[in-house]
Amino acid sequence: MRRTGLAPAAWGAALILAGMGAAVIVSSQSGVPARAVGGLAVALGVAGIVWAGWCLSRGTVLAPRTALGGIMVSLGCVAALLATTGGRASIIAAAVVVALLLASAILTAGEMRHRAAPTGVRMAPLLIAATLVTLLATPALGAVQDAATVRSDGTIPVIDPHQGH
Template sequence: MTAATFTRSWPSVSAWGAGLIVAALGAGAIVRADSGAAARGLGIGMVVLGVAGLAWGAAALSTGRIVLPRVALIGVITALAATAALIFLAPAHTSIIGVAAASVLLVVVGATAATHLRRGRTGSPADRTPRPMSVLGLVVAAAVVAVLVTPALGATQDAVLLREDGTVPVISHEGH
């Protein structure tokens, strides 16, 4: 197993993690009671970007290659800009942990797409053939992303629920 075979699935899994976090940040901006029109509009765009990231990751993993690298790179740059804009629009209700985790994962996807474009592999016959991936590499990627994404999603929810006094309500599940 080569290093390339071991890491080949990482951009796909990173896209899934980033997509989940970006969509969660966007959803938080949409549903928060005190969100203005700008925050809600940005939130809708972020949900769309998050879902697109999930779809791109699935397409890249199922084909065994980087698909639509230019589109992926544009999506990464747009998602990075949107998360940064959300921090400025709603700083008290945007999770810095969520933004940081999404940014790290987006950089992985963006660097892979940029490298792919730089090497000029857009449309060559070798690019259309699936390349082998390591199951162990996929498991490691999933574990790393889970370690980043799970706390980021929790922090995103906490930021959305943050009260004026700086506390987060405790949601009780009594009676369920």
């Protein structure tokens, strides 16, 4: 069960972290420090997605100590995003990514403690874990967009795909 829940939790955290970083990078109101942290967030997000897929395909947690180090750096990156963006990073997304990173850390540490041989993935627990993470990650990703597009007066611009036609 630890291995089955790890991949969706890591994917959810990685997607949100990459989304937060991308939002900071493309924001016209971001300074150089915020964009640098945003670039790190995107890189960590991509690394997390690759690592989780690799673990799932192998049926075991690979490089758990390195993964725990990456999780700690990711937690610091979330804090840095909140600190450098001047209120333009989503608190909701940050809370969800921290929760998913902590879940990933707990599952990874548990696997380090009780190392077992690689096994196949059971579909039912994987689908349940993926559904739970999706229920958390989807609204968090929406909050990332809202936080990135908010105006200085607190309003969110309406984007008209038809440009008034």
